[in-house]
Amino acid sequence: MVEVSLVRLYFLRGLYLLVVVGLGFKVLPGFIQQDQPWERMEGVVQCMLAAFWALSVLGLRYPLKMLPILFWEMLWKSIWLIVVALPLWSSGQMDAATWSTASACLLVLIFPFAIPWRYVVEQYVKRSGDRLR
Secondary structure, eight states: OOOOOHHHHHHHHHHHHHHHHHHHHHTHHHHHTOOSOOOHHHHHHHHHHHHHHHHHHHHHHOTTTTHHHHHHHHHHHHHHIIIIIHHHHHTTOOOHHHHHHHHHHGGGGGHHHHSOHHHHIIIIIISOOOOOO
8 A cells, every 4th residue: 555645645635725715716706696697518617617626625635535536637628738729829829718728727737746646556557446247
């Protein structure tokens, strides 16, 4: 069993706290004081962000058990940056809204430094999976 240091656990909690505070200021006011119904995709995005916020709150208490939520966040932002932002940037077609989203997604660059990779390999790669039957 790989032991995760207390410093690494605090680093992870700091990452979850960053998400909780950042999304708390961005997402929660829209839920509390929603003036009009959201469009379909805006509603999907806002609800997914709210769910990520709530799971990040759990990450403050259980930073290792909630690692998959950080993987999901890191993966979707990386995919978006590569598939959407990079082609627009390389062709000189980035508008202000896309720059804003890309800037927010680039915060994902700090995630790999907080994740205890030896623990991840031990728990998710080397460990046998759950039974199929």
